[in-house]
Amino acid sequence: MNVVTVTEPVSVRRWRWSDAVRILLAVLWLVAAATTWWTTPRQVDFADAQAALADGQVTVFQWGDLWDGSEDLWFGDPQLTSSGSRGPLFAWRTPDHRVFWVETGEFHQSSASDPADGDYASAGAALLGHDLDTRGLGHRSGNLTPLHTLVAVLTIVLGLTFLVVLVNGAAPRRATRWYWFWIGLLVPYGIGLLFWLGRDRSAGAEQRASGFVGLGLGVAAMLFGGILMVGLNAVFGDRWVPLSP
Known part of the structure; x- marks a missing residue:
């Protein structure tokens, strides 16, 4: 069968x-x-900002006093806005397109420049501004997040x-x-x-x-x-x- x-x-x-x-x-x-x-701004310490300037890690920077958390459909695009003075917020972009920022008003040092000098909002901002000028980086102000x-x-x-x-x-x-x-x-x-x-x-x-x-x-x-x-x-x-x- x-x-x-x-x-x-x-x-x-x-x-x-x-x-x-x-x-x-x-x-x-x-x-x-x-x-x-990758590009979301991350808050760091004042010493990190000084180290970034010393190591040549600042390709673009911005001064501001407020983050405007504008939202797209799903992903945010925080923008640093300024009322005219330099600081108290200082943000910068590194060569690999990461963005960091620091609150310079939290820095206190008696030897720092007068905040009123150069229209800086704080002594810490004046110190970072001095570092920018002495290192020839004062012209690098621009858009922090072009990849957005x-x-x-x-x-x-x-x-x-x-x-x-x-x-x-x-x-x-x-x-x-x-x-x-x-x-x-x-x-x-x-x-x-x-x-x-x-x-x-x-x-x-x-x-x-x-x-x-x-x-x-x-x-x-x-x-x-x-x-x-x-x-x-x-x-x-x-x-x-x-x-x-």
């Missing part, structure tokens, strides 16, 4: 254009997030592509379009976009989360994300988890 074995053909998932789009979006998000992390232009362009590309695919593409399987809209918009740092890219590819679920659920989860993620970042910053410091000033 002959036994006939029937083997079912193995189904191979076909490559779709949407798969390429998802991979491209993930790569663009990674570039934007890494650039933001790249981040802004990537954010626009990511946001527009996300909306176009969400509205005109196939209906999401695990949640409604409104659910993913709120998740993508509200979850900090564009992490909601990654959830959408990875989670909604799976087989369909019996129940689809509604837009109200997405709105609630997005707001909760905003609140929890801020608390989490503060906690991680307290543990690991500005070097690994920088907070926007």
